[in-house]
Amino acid sequence: MNRHSIFFKLNLIFLFALGALIALFAMMVREIQSQEMQMLEKKAVKCEADIRKIIVQSGSSLQKRFEEHGYTPIPHPEEINVNLQPLFQPPPPSFPSALRERIEDGRLRIYRDKERIYFELIGPKSSRMVATEIETYRPKWIAIFFGGMTGIIILLYWTLRRSLIPLKTLAKQIKRFGEGETDITTLSKKRDEIAFVANQFDAAVKRINAMKEARTLFMRNIMHELKTPITKGKLSVALLKEEQEAKILQRAFSRMEHLIHEMAEMEMITSRALDLKPGRCDFRSLVKDATNLLFIEEDRIAIACHKCYLEVDYNMMVIVLKNLIDNAIKYGSGEKVHLCYRKGVLEVINRGEPMKESFEKMLEPFSKDENGNTKESFGLGLYIVRAILEAHGATLSHRYEKGYHIFSITGLKRVK
Helix, strand or coil: CCCCCHHHHHHHHHHHHHHHHHHHHHHHHHHHHHHHHHHHHHHHHHHHHHHHHHHHCCCCCHHHHHHHCCCEEECCHHHHHHHCEEECCCCCCCCCHHHHHHHHHCCEEEEECCCEEEEEEECCCCEEEEEEECCCCCCHHHHHHHHHHHHHHHHHHHHHHHHHHHHHHHHHHHHHHHCCCCCCCCCCCCCCHHHHHHHHHHHHHHHHHHHHHHHHHHHHHHHHHHHHHHHHHHHHHCCCCCHHHHHHHHHHHHHHHHHHHHHHHHHHHHHHCCCCCCEEEEHHHHHHHHHHHHCCCHHHEEEECCCCEEEECHHHHHHHHHHHHHHHHHCCCCCCEEEEEECCEEEEEEECCCCCCCHHHHCCCCCCCCCCCCCCCCCCHHHHHHHHHHHCCCEEEEEEECCEEEEEEECCCEEC
16 A cells, blocks of 8 residues: 555554554553552451451350351362462562461462452361452443543544545546546535535536637637638639749648648647557558648658557557658758667658757647748647657657657557
């Protein structure tokens, strides 16, 4: 069990409280036994003195004298003493020296049971045993008190643990929500603090889902509404007589169309980022479909991988390769783009000038490398690539070596 867990700490508190209660009960029992033994010592000293006086008295029979002083003669001591608990062996220091000597010499033996104390007087030929009542110091309230306290502690522990169990459910739901699942609920009908947190989280999930749906609807409506005027604008540009104006407008409409295309990709990814459907995908097929989307010749790409298969979402990985190849072509020197998969790392390599912006900056949306390149770019390509790779549990990194940009993808699973 996790030692930082609330349940672990609750178990420790329960065990500590129960252990402390048992220890206190044991100490009180020992104290009671100690007091009882002191009482028995005083009783034994007094009774032994009385017995000696009764024996030396004259008059009626010895048995009658014992009975008159509250002592009960035991007719057959050899039959009863085997079932009794012997006392004061060795005799305590509080006893008078004469009494200690008699016990040590074996002339006197003292026993007890739950109700009486027994004195066995051992002679050379026979022995005599007498008994008298004792008052035991065994208060019943102690057992009742400690039994009740134990029951209360167990009841509190069970109640608290039962109250905290919804925390595990809440933690699982929060984890699911963090992993991208939106169809969750943590609504609780209870009235404690955990239920309050669960209900607040449930309300937050509903608000976030509503905002995501509104954002998705807004993005789709905007893209839909923009496509029609852009298409009409491009058709109208073709009818313009002024070539310079036509080029300017054509470029403007192309940039708008490119932006809508990238925003559509980003909206698709964010709306289904964790709804991946990984399968066994041929690396060469992925590259081929990516180049088809870019409308470039296949001889612009050099692939170094023999029968390589990856366990990825096919459509999403095509977008990843398309954006990385497009980025390499736009900002490269015109040479081939090299793709290879070796030792669990997929690399996209192209020759080019160093980037002025940091790699972390280039991963942000709407960021561009300020190298003076005039080719169309809205800075969404690498952002989309990172989002898809994170959904696959992979990471994207970059290094610049000897005039080459090397984008490396690690964490993709290769299958046979």
